[in-house]
Amino acid sequence: MSGHPFYKRRGFINGLSRRSFLLKAGLVTTGILLNSCIRKVKPGSQYKNIKGSIKGPNAKAGHILRDKLPLPVPGSTRRVKTLIIGGGISGLSAARWLKKQGYTDFELLELEDHVGGNSHSRKNDISAYPLGAHYITIVNNEDKLITEFLQDCNVITGFENNLPVYNEYYLCFDPEERLLINGQWQEGIVPDFSLTPSDKAEVKKFFALIDAFKKAKGSDGKYGFDIPVDNSSADENFRVLDGITFKEYLQQQQFTSKYLLWYLNYCCKDDYGQKIDKVSAWAGIHYFASRRGKAANAESNAVLTWPEGNGWLTNRLSETVAGHIRKGSMCYNVSYDEQGRVVANIYNIANNTTSTIVADNVIMATPQFVNQRLFKETITRPIDYQALNYSSWFVANITVKRLPQTKGAGLCWDNVAFDTPSVGYVNAGQQAVSQSNEKKVLTWYLPLCDHEPRIARLAAYTRTYEQWMDIMMPELEYMHPRITDAIENVECWIWGHGMIYPAVNYIWGKNRKAAQQPVKNNVFFAHTDLSGISIFEEAFHQGVRAASQLLAIYDKQANT
Numbered sequence: 001m002s003g004h005p006f007y008k009r010r011g012f013i014n015g016l017s018r019r020s021f022l023l024k025a026g027l028v029t030t031g032i033l034l035n036s037c038i039r040k041v042k043p044g045s046q047y048k049n050i051k052g053s054i055k056g057p058n059a060k061a062g063h064i065l066r067d068k069l070p071l072p073v074p075g076s077t078r079r080v081k082t083l084i085i086g087g088g089i090s091g092l093s094a095a096r097w098l099k100k101q102g103y104t105d106f107e108l109l110e111l112e113d114h115v116g117g118n119s120h121s122r123k124n125d126i127s128a129y130p131l132g133a134h135y136i137t138i139v140n141n142e143d144k145l146i147t148e149f150l151q152d153c154n155v156i157t158g159f160e161n162n163l164p165v166y167n168e169y170y171l172c173f174d175p176e177e178r179l180l181i182n183g184q185w186q187e188g189i190v191p192d193f194s195l196t197p198s199d200k201a202e203v204k205k206f207f208a209l210i211d212a213f214k215k216a217k218g219s220d221g222k223y224g225f226d227i228p229v230d231n232s233s234a235d236e237n238f239r240v241l242d243g244i245t246f247k248e249y250l251q252q253q254q255f256t257s258k259y260l261l262w263y264l265n266y267c268c269k270d271d272y273g274q275k276i277d278k279v280s281a282w283a284g285i286h287y288f289a290s291r292r293g294k295a296a297n298a299e300s301n302a303v304l305t306w307p308e309g310n311g312w313l314t315n316r317l318s319e320t321v322a323g324h325i326r327k328g329s330m331c332y333n334v335s336y337d338e339q340g341r342v343v344a345n346i347y348n349i350a351n352n353t354t355s356t357i358v359a360d361n362v363i364m365a366t367p368q369f370v371n372q373r374l375f376k377e378t379i380t381r382p383i384d385y386q387a388l389n390y391s392s393w394f395v396a397n398i399t400v401k402r403l404p405q406t407k408g409a410g411l412c413w414d415n416v417a418f419d420t421p422s423v424g425y426v427n428a429g430q431q432a433v434s435q436s437n438e439k440k441v442l443t444w445y446l447p448l449c450d451h452e453p454r455i456a457r458l459a460a461y462t463r464t465y466e467q468w469m470d471i472m473m474p475e476l477e478y479m480h481p482r483i484t485d486a487i488e489n490v491e492c493w494i495w496g497h498g499m500i501y502p503a504v505n506y507i508w509g510k511n512r513k514a515a516q517q518p519v520k521n522n523v524f525f526a527h528t529d530l531s532g533i534s535i536f537e538e539a540f541h542q543g544v545r546a547a548s549q550l551l552a553i554y555d556k557q558a559n560t
């Protein structure tokens with residue numbers, strides 16, 4: 001192995017000065033968003049027999065919001081008691097919570113023709129597959145709200161000795177994960193094969209440290225690291241870790257093993273889309289120390305997954321509020337009228353028409369960078385929007401006729417190669433009960449973290465299909481020599497603002513707390529960027545928190 005990440009060898013930015021790149025990107029953002037929805041390959045390309053396209057969240061909508069394109073004048077106005085804007089996990093969770101509390105006078109607007117946001121999925125003839133979020137772990141036993149939801153959708157089927165029994169169909173089937181390292185696939189992702197005793201000792205020391213953090217509680221009696229993050233101890237002994245990067249912390253602890261550091265970079269990329277030098281030490285430790293779930297029939301940290309990834313959870317949540325959802329409805333402006341009611345302007349994407357909704361109150365389940373554009377100067381909040389940082393992701397769903405076999409452990413659900421830019425691929429069909437079909441869909445994840453987020457995002461929007469293949473295929477060929485000939489189709493998906501990442505001082509800083517506060521007691525906020533950690537559990541709790549804030553202010557009896 002060269003030791004150099006593969007895609008540093010090629011790529012769009014190489015050969016372009018930073019200035020000319022930004023100029024080019026500037027031109028592109030006023031023209032198109034993704035380079036896009038079409039498959040561009042040169043006539044003699046080695047990928048010419050591979051079908052596929054580049055897609056992502058609705059490009060037209062992003063274009064309208066960012067570039068302030070002119071829209072038709074609103075043709076109608078209607079009244080709604082409560083409006084939820086955004087149908088990702090947080091918006092759906094807010095809607096479910098309102099309904100569960102007997103509050104039914106609400107409507108949820110989603111700009112896409114599907115709900116789920118980053119937890120959306122698709123399917124082809126071979127399998128369903130995720131486009132973003134693909135798993136959760138068994139939940140912390142104190143987390144009654146998610147436990148109850150998982151019971152409602154039969155993920156938890158009962159209790160034995162006070163421990164939840166998880167549905168065997170949804171616990172990740174064996175074998176779960178493998179790592180290609182020093183020429184061989186080993187079982188598990190923590191590097192082990194051919195490590196020196198001193199590397200192994202460092203790995204052991206790190207996990208001993210994490211065990212201590214898992215048990216540690218602050219002077220307020222709370223765990224130092226918990227899910228949701230807002231349940232974590234505010235003890236300064238833990239909080240201080242938010243003020244330095246994870247990399248600085250690891251240096252202070254004198255961790256130097258390249259294998260351990262690779263693993264920790266991999267974990268941060270996997271959960272935050274960034275490496276150890278970009279996320280806070282508090283967040284880096286939280287990844288490992290916050291999960292303490294115990295089950296009657298599974299190990300701690302066991303994975304729950306579905307062929308469609310968290311798209312399965314999206315479907316269960318949306319079923320609970322089905323009659324309240326309006327898709328293809330993009331909010332493009334939110335302001336107050338003279339009576340202090342909330343006025344939302346809505347663009348119907350399919351009909352190219354606009355309308356106005358006047359609501360008593362609104363839950364914004366949209367990311368803050370979107371809210372900033374929707375509020376313009378009419379709704380002000382004491383937060384610094386620029387201090388919120390989002391990671392971009394490239395996800396490819398690869399349909400293969402067969403998977404060339406290699407030395408060591410066989411195909412697992414999660415398959416990762418040491419010292420490569422991606423975080424590997426998951427086998428979407430792992431949970432299929434019958435494994436008779438040789439054809440598979442592999443979901444390959446690449447966090448775009450080698451450049452500052454804005455540059456990475458603009459580069460992502462301008463790459464062609466062939467350029468993405470040039471980035472991905474060397475790594476896949478390294479994992480599975482001759483795989484190119486076995487590939488039928490590659491569906492590329494770009495998440496420009498895929499997820500918030502917990503930069504230094506974000507989780508415990510003033511900004512995040514301020515962003516959770518309602519405006520004038522009738523505009524509420526729910527999105528994972530208010531947690532700083534983008535996982536299903538946080539989105540779920542952000543939804544419940546915002547809905548509870550609303551219910552605490554408004555008499556829920558008034559509209560039932």
Ligand SMILES: Cc1cc2nc3c(=O)[nH]c(=O)nc-3n(C[C@H](O)[C@H](O)[C@H](O)COP(=O)(O)OP(=O)(O)OC[C@H]3O[C@@H](n4cnc5c(N)ncnc54)[C@H](O)[C@@H]3O)c2cc1C
Pocket residue numbers: 057085086087088089090091109110111112115116117118119131132133134135136310329330331332365366367370393395445495498499526527528529534535536537539
């Ligand atoms: C590549 C990737 C992989 C991930 N993997 C995992 C994983 O394995 N497990 C996990 O737990 N989490 C994962 N996540 C994190 C995931 O983001 C969260 O779990 C969760 O789905 C976030 O939900 P949300 O509601 O906060 O945000 P979003 O998913 O961002 O939802 C916001 C919604 O608002 C809509 N919207 C935006 N603007 C408007 C507007 N103007 N009008 C109307 N609607 C609008 C959007 O279309 C979207 O549906 C992953 C994320 C990414 C990007």
